Amino acid sequence: MAILSVRNLKKIYTTRFGGNQVQALKNVTFDVECGEYVAIMGESGSGKTTLLNILAALDKPTAGSILLDGRDFSRIRESERAAFRRDNLGFVFQEFNLLDTFSLQDNIFLPLVLAGAPYEEMVKRLEPIARKLGIADILQKFPYEVSGGQKQRAAAARALITHPKLILADEPTGALDSRSTDEMLRLFSSINDSGQTILMVTHSVKAASHAGRVLFIRDGEVFHQIYRGTSTNEQLYQKISDTLTLLATGGDRE
Numbered sequence: 001m002a003i004l005s006v007r008n009l010k011k012i013y014t015t016r017f018g019g020n021q022v023q024a025l026k027n028v029t030f031d032v033e034c035g036e037y038v039a040i041m042g043e044s045g046s047g048k049t050t051l052l053n054i055l056a057a058l059d060k061p062t063a064g065s066i067l068l069d070g071r072d073f074s075r076i077r078e079s080e081r082a083a084f085r086r087d088n089l090g091f092v093f094q095e096f097n098l099l100d101t102f103s104l105q106d107n108i109f110l111p112l113v114l115a116g117a118p119y120e121e122m123v124k125r126l127e128p129i130a131r132k133l134g135i136a137d138i139l140q141k142f143p144y145e146v147s148g149g150q151k152q153r154a155a156a157a158r159a160l161i162t163h164p165k166l167i168l169a170d171e172p173t174g175a176l177d178s179r180s181t182d183e184m185l186r187l188f189s190s191i192n193d194s195g196q197t198i199l200m201v202t203h204s205v206k207a208a209s210h211a212g213r214v215l216f217i218r219d220g221e222v223f224h225q226i227y228r229g230t231s232t233n234e235q236l237y238q239k240i241s242d243t244l245t246l247l248a249t250g251g252d253r254e
């Protein structure tokens with residue numbers, strides 16, 4: 001069953017003083033099946049963050065529809081939307097949006113606090129995630145006391161602690177060194193193995209090569225996709241590289 005159905009999504013930004021319009025998404029259509037791990041790639045400015053923001057209900061599409069777990073997002077009342085988002089979605093975004101007056105641990109607990117979870121439950125959930133992400137020792141620090149990569153891992157922990165059905169990640173390895181990247185990708189694979197669905201935007205061929213399917217966006221449209229099939233990560237890596245070369249040299253749609 002599809003956990004996410006995106007149909008003919010379109011987004012036109014109008015600048016504040018009128019005038020210029022930017023068509024960030026032209027016509028995006030795709031499905032994500034329950035339990036899939038999908039990577040989205042595309043050049044800077046191709047509309048990836050715009051797409052994730054709309055899927056996260058942080059922004060509205062100009063046209064088109066989104067079904068999440070069979071429910072039409074636009075029909076969910078504003079008052080219910082925050083709770084629906086909290087119960088179903090986890091976000092790892094380019095800007096970490098950690099609160100500076102909270103320790104990392106309190107930032108990570110925040111979605112569970114909002115959901116009314118008991119303290120023991122929060123601690124129990126945090127332990128394995130913090131360990132896998134290598135942040136167990138810095139949980140009492142504040143965001144301004146840690147590095148960009150550590151902030152990114154704390155933001156990932158915050159997204160994962162609610163065990164969301166769908167995880168939306170925008171460049172989750174963008175600020176990480178190669179060791180932390182490996183840890184993050186291992187964690188993503190293990191939560192995907194446990195049944196959670198992941199949709200991850202990335203510029204990194206290595207990160208994308210961990211996914212089961214890779215969508216390529218160009219000029220606000222899904223231009224191409226690759227299924228892993230029986231490929232190993234190395235073989236998928238090669239296929240992705242070849243596709244990116246083709247895109248960069250202006251290869252035409254098949």
Ligand SMILES: Nc1ncnc2c1ncn2[C@@H]1O[C@H](COP(=O)(O)OP(=O)(O)OP(=O)(O)O)[C@@H](O)[C@H]1O
Nearest residue numbers: 013014022024042043044045046047048049050051
């Ligand atoms: N709030 C906004 N107002 C106007 N234009 C915007 C806005 N946000 C994005 N855009 C434009 O929409 C297009 C798509 O932007 P988007 O941020 O989705 O790209 P992206 O694929 O995420 O790029 P990157 O890889 O650099 O993060 C770009 O041309 C961008 O300049």
Ligand SMILES: [Mg+2]
Nearest residue numbers: 048049050094
């Ligand atoms: Mg972006």
